[in-house]
Amino acid sequence: MALTDDAIDKIKEMLLAGELRPGDRLPPEKDLADRLGLSRSSLREAVKALELIRVLDVRRGDGTYVTTLEPKLLNEALGFIVELHQARGVVELLEVRRMLEPAAAAQAAHRMGPDGFAALRASMAGITEETSVEELVEHDAEFHRIIAAQAGNSYLSSLLEALSSQTLRARIWRGLTEEQAVARTLAEHDAIARALEQRDTELVRALVTVHVSGVEAWLRRAMEESPTGDVDFSAPGQRPSR
Amino acid sequence: MALTDDAIDKIKEMLLAGELRPGDRLPPEKDLADRLGLSRSSLREAVKALELIRVLDVRRGDGTYVTTLEPKLLNEALGFIVELHQARGVVELLEVRRMLEPAAAAQAAHRMGPDGFAALRASMAGITEETSVEELVEHDAEFHRIIAAQAGNSYLSSLLEALSSQTLRARIWRGLTEEQAVARTLAEHDAIARALEQRDTELVRALVTVHVSGVEAWLRRAMEESPTGDVDFSAPGQRPSR
DNA sequence: TCCCCAGATTCATCCGATGTATTAGGATGT
DNA sequence: ACATCCTAATACATCGGATGAATCTGGGGA
Structure with missing residues (x-):
């Protein structure tokens, strides 16, 4: 498997590199999907996974945010x-x-x-x-x-x-x-x-x-x-x- | 949010209840999606999340399995x-x-x-x-x-x-x-x-x-x-x- | 100034089509 | 009888579009 997992890695790297900081808002699904070169469906799977481990916080109608990453x-x-x-x-x-x-x-x-x-x-x-x-x-x-x-x-x-x-x-x-x-x-x-x-x-x-x-x-x-x-x-x- | 998270919970409960045991194979996406009452897309998000934390193991062309859950x-x-x-x-x-x-x-x-x-x-x-x-x-x-x-x-x-x-x-x-x-x-x-x-x-x-x-x-x-x-x-x- | 509502934005969910990896089993040849 | 190759079935991977629902924004009215 590659595409979705790549997306997870990329988001993770953005976090480690400080490109994304706690509290930051991610680009809309559509934009981010384009930027990472995959479809919305696949991106959503990646986001969902990161949401489960409390790295991302998705707010319907608003946007997707990086959590505080507090302990x-x-x-x-x-x-x-x-x-x-x-x-x-x-x-x-x-x-x-x-x-x-x-x-x-x-x-x-x-x-x-x-x-x-x-x-x-x-x-x-x-x-x-x-x-x-x-x-x-x-x-x-x-x-x-x-x-x-x-x-x-x-x-x-x-x-x-x-x-x-x-x-x-x-x-x-x-x-x-x-x-x-x-x-x-x-x-x-x-x-x-x-x-x-x-x-x-x-x-x-x-x-x-x-x-x-x-x-x-x-x-x-x-x-x-x-x-x-x-x-x-x-x-x-x-x-x-x- | 509800549907996808419900799916995660349901799978989790199936595991805790022993309905699904380590090594078991899950029903095909289509069937499971029907059974849980949601679309394949949504189910896939749930599965992806559980895969990230190494609870499920998805093998393309084969099926989705419960991992050994070893430490x-x-x-x-x-x-x-x-x-x-x-x-x-x-x-x-x-x-x-x-x-x-x-x-x-x-x-x-x-x-x-x-x-x-x-x-x-x-x-x-x-x-x-x-x-x-x-x-x-x-x-x-x-x-x-x-x-x-x-x-x-x-x-x-x-x-x-x-x-x-x-x-x-x-x-x-x-x-x-x-x-x-x-x-x-x-x-x-x-x-x-x-x-x-x-x-x-x-x-x-x-x-x-x-x-x-x-x-x-x-x-x-x-x-x-x-x-x-x-x-x-x-x-x-x-x-x-x- | 304050309140309410419409429009824009964004995620949620579904559907159906196409691509690709794996497996199983039959056909074939020795 | 046995090993090998090929094919069809199965199952996941990915995509793109359509519709719905929640939230936010800004304008209009009281």
């Missing part, structure tokens, strides 16, 4: 991809997360300000062992999101966000509630928050490592129980009985 | 995206790398076998201070690739590979040679290899941290020198005179 956008693109892979390599992905999350938290321990502490505490308010699974999942995501954000590295946040998608979180929490491990997990969150407030970097790193490893261990166990060696991800609403 | 493929998709971001957030991306690389190396210290040691030594053979920049770049990439591979986590390897693209490596080495820091860098490689052979996990972790941090520090300095606060990535063949 946050990488997240969406990445999330989409990772989600498709998660049904296969969950454990490996979690292994990566176990490397990043403690490092991110440790960094947050340095950089975190009063607003960060407040946000963290706020996310924990009202969450108890009786909270519904949906809310637990949301809280958990928010808790880790806040810490990652406080590490002050947007790419890091995006990566961590992508690495543990909502669907995976949901599955895990569902499993945890069945094992009555919610209390322990919430206690761990509390301990992490305290350590952050005391800026005890090493303790933060250790606590987060334990926390994430705990999830990883649970998942490994859950997968071994499943005869196919593969946890069922297609029906997040149910789990094989234990 | 390695995530790499290509990721590399493409990261490359576009690198002109902006180099430092942040390197920060992430500094978190992952030591952890990966430490894990490799456990899992590495004789073949790994051999490969590592082979990659270092014949590399001296006199080696050309191109070869140095290639050696450097290979050195880190081997270690990452020995960590036994494909997603991790892919991520690390994507995080420091060839163009970035090239720029850094070019800078290093001008600063006569090649010898030190090669010595660090040697030390890392030794520590791995002795399975001294903590030493490995420390050495790699120092190694990667050195690069990061150099890059920070180089960027401060540049008045725009941005290193020139558009012309990898030259650097602003120091």
Whole structure:
């Protein structure tokens, strides 16, 4: 294949060369197609592909623009991809997360300000062992999101966000509630928050490592129980009985 | 926008639901377009987008297939995206790398076998201070690739590979040679290899941290020198005179 | 000055035709 | 029986034009 892919490359090169900058508007489909020497149909395929990975932003009736290319956008693109892979390599992905999350938290321990502490505490308010699974999942995501954000590295946040998608979180929490491990997990969150407030970097790193490893261990166990060696991800609403 | 994006979602859902499995062949464009209720043109845009992120593999004259969805493929998709971001957030991306690389190396210290040691030594053979920049770049990439591979986590390897693209490596080495820091860098490689052979996990972790941090520090300095606060990535063949 | 509307611009979607690569299977020759 | 070549069917690649819908722009009216 050539034409459409050439177009993708050319647009990419225009971006790398600075010929197109974030926020810039591309020429109309017709003009750009002529300039790149292909038909509108083919060009549209190229644009669509670049739109999926959040490089271009197409606004109907207006025009096509280069996105800001902010790290946050990488997240969406990445999330989409990772989600498709998660049904296969969950454990490996979690292994990566176990490397990043403690490092991110440790960094947050340095950089975190009063607003960060407040946000963290706020996310924990009202969450108890009786909270519904949906809310637990949301809280958990928010808790880790806040810490990652406080590490002050947007790419890091995006990566961590992508690495543990909502669907995976949901599955895990569902499993945890069945094992009555919610209390322990919430206690761990509390301990992490305290350590952050005391800026005890090493303790933060250790606590987060334990926390994430705990999830990883649970998942490994859950997968071994499943005869196919593969946890069922297609029906997040149910789990094989234990 | 709706139709084409709906198509992307539907295909994605078919994948997540297991309706489509890796290696499967999709119905012909015509049929699938009918089934999803849109025109061939629109469907093709969706397929093209999914092809860019290596989810689908289109073979002209044959058909469209679901890829293996192996981690390695995530790499290509990721590399493409990261490359576009690198002109902006180099430092942040390197920060992430500094978190992952030591952890990966430490894990490799456990899992590495004789073949790994051999490969590592082979990659270092014949590399001296006199080696050309191109070869140095290639050696450097290979050195880190081997270690990452020995960590036994494909997603991790892919991520690390994507995080420091060839163009970035090239720029850094070019800078290093001008600063006569090649010898030190090669010595660090040697030390890392030794520590791995002795399975001294903590030493490995420390050495790699120092190694990667050195690069990061150099890059920070180089960027401060540049008045725009941005290193020139558009012309990898030259650097602003120091 | 403010509001509303028509026209221009731009993307969205579809259709049908033509070109080209690949594959499968039959015809052929040994 | 087997290997080889050729052809037809299949499937993607690309094009150009037509129609529709969303958005923006600028002029006209209150």
